[in-house]
Amino acid sequence: MPSDSANDQELMRGLLKDAPGSLERIIERWQRPLYSFIYRYTQNEFATRDILQETFVRIYTKRHKYRFSYPLSSWVFTIAANLCKNKARWHQRHPETSIECLSVKGERRSRPNLLEVLPSEDDLPIDAIERDEDLGTLKNAVAGLPHDLRTAVLLHHYQDLSYKEISDIVGCSTRGVETRLYRARKLLRTRLAEARSLEESAQKKTAQPKAETVGPTCASIAL
Amino acid sequence: MSDDDKIDEILNRWDDGYSVDSELAERVRAQAEAPSPGEEIVVWIGNALLRPGLAASFAAVFVLVGMGLSQLITGGARDSREELTLSYRLSIDPIYRLQAMTGADQFAHQGGVATPRKPVEASVLLAGLGWLQGALDLSEPQYRKVSALHNYYEVAFDELFTELVESHREFQALDRKRMENDVIDYFKLYELLQNQKRLSERSTQLTEELLSKVEQVIEPAQRARYRKLLDNIYPRPSHMDEETTDA
Numbered sequence: 334m335p336s337d338s339a340n341d342q343e344l345m346r347g348l349l350k351d352a353p354g355s356l357e358r359i360i361e362r363w364q365r366p367l368y369s370f371i372y373r374y375t376q377n378e379f380a381t382r383d384i385l386q387e388t389f390v391r392i393y394t395k396r397h398k399y400r401f402s403y404p405l406s407s408w409v410f411t412i413a414a415n416l417c418k419n420k421a422r423w424h425q426r427h428p429e430t431s432i433e434c435l436s437v438k439g440e441r442r443s444r445p446n447l448l449e450v451l452p453s454e455d456d457l458p459i460d461a462i463e464r465d466e467d468l469g470t471l472k473n474a475v476a477g478l479p480h481d482l483r484t485a486v487l488l489h490h491y492q493d494l495s496y497k498e499i500s501d502i503v504g505c506s507t508r509g510v511e512t513r514l515y516r517a518r519k520l521l522r523t524r525l526a527e528a529r530s531l532e533e534s535a536q537k538k539t540a541q542p543k544a545e546t547v548g549p550t551c552a553s554i555a556l
Numbered sequence: 557m558s559d560d561d562k563i564d565e566i567l568n569r570w571d572d573g574y575s576v577d578s579e580l581a582e583r584v585r586a587q588a589e590a591p592s593p594g595e596e597i598v599v600w601i602g603n604a605l606l607r608p609g610l611a612a613s614f615a616a617v618f619v620l621v622g623m624g625l626s627q628l629i630t631g632g633a634r635d636s637r638e639e640l641t642l643s644y645r646l647s648i649d650p651i652y653r654l655q656a657m658t659g660a661d662q663f664a665h666q667g668g669v670a671t672p673r674k675p676v677e678a679s680v681l682l683a684g685l686g687w688l689q690g691a692l693d694l695s696e697p698q699y700r701k702v703s704a705l706h707n708y709y710e711v712a713f714d715e716l717f718t719e720l721v722e723s724h725r726e727f728q729a730l731d732r733k734r735m736e737n738d739v740i741d742y743f744k745l746y747e748l749l750q751n752q753k754r755l756s757e758r759s760t761q762l763t764e765e766l767l768s769k770v771e772q773v774i775e776p777a778q779r780a781r782y783r784k785l786l787d788n789i790y791p792r793p794s795h796m797d798e799e800t801t802d803a
Contacts, residue, residue: 356581360581364576369572369574372574385577386583386584389580390588393588394588467566490567491567518560521563522559522563525562
């Protein structure tokens, strides 16, 4: 998202003066990017709505603490990232099982079922499934990243923030952002490669018994 | 396609399913302007107390719960708070340090638990400053300035404390002599008392200097809290004078 710092500063000045509609304008401007970040961080819509609201409540109640020398993007994403981190910590201490993650038999599953796979018109069904599996693996890999790596990679890819802005949010130097992005991508690549090799070995295992069962039948036909 | 491109391609396919929440502003405003849970409880109790029967029940419950909690909570909280205020006062007041030391000596002489005397180290000052930082919500630059001031005065306080200890020992020796020989060296006693008076005045002056310098590097709101804390832990005549201007 292109930053518009002059407009942002103007919006914050309005909010500080309690100008009518100023909060609505801030929300209108930042709702989309914040939702996008929080959703991909938490990967849960309810948690996202909750954190999004809390982020704006903090922006509103702590508006007097905003320093105009910093870009507004850094401030709002810092609030959101901290709330995401707190939420993640809370979930670690209070683990729960989501209904969405349970199959019909009540077993956990790591991949979406076939009904959830929506192929585009151009794809063959098998292509769509493979693509979706990649996306599922990547989502899991992102969810498994440490807080600062996850924050850096999501802000860099989806919000188009500068290294300086990301460094303010993550709390490191711009060089540190580069390192974090490199480490995050390396971890994502590793997870994707691991998932693919697991998939391939599973396919081989399922293919071998079939060949064994098909073999004798063919032989008996030949006889 | 490189691995990075592949990751970018997959990330680009990740839809967030965003839809505008038109009521978000309304909810945010309502939550931001809503009273805190503490305030709500106070209002609820206020309404409940309007009914006499309920009020009597509340009073009984509060008394019982209060008695129990006071035993559990105040003990621990007071102990830790007092320990910190003690650390801070020890670091800014050589007279108090001497009193604490001689008190401990007397306790040891009385045949109680003989605790080894610990030298007053920097850890005492650090503990006191750490407590002060939390109590006044000092920013990092303020904390650095306040620490520098305390460190600067610490040398003078230590020298003064050494003199106070020496004077105290001389006084004890004089007292022992009096007990043993039943003779009082009035000249020596006068000298010692004069010296102790001078040291005491010097100690008060140094402490006052330090406290006023600390007050100069903190914000007015912090200053008011600092004075309140000092009045609690270390009643100073100057502060008491300021607060009793109606006299």
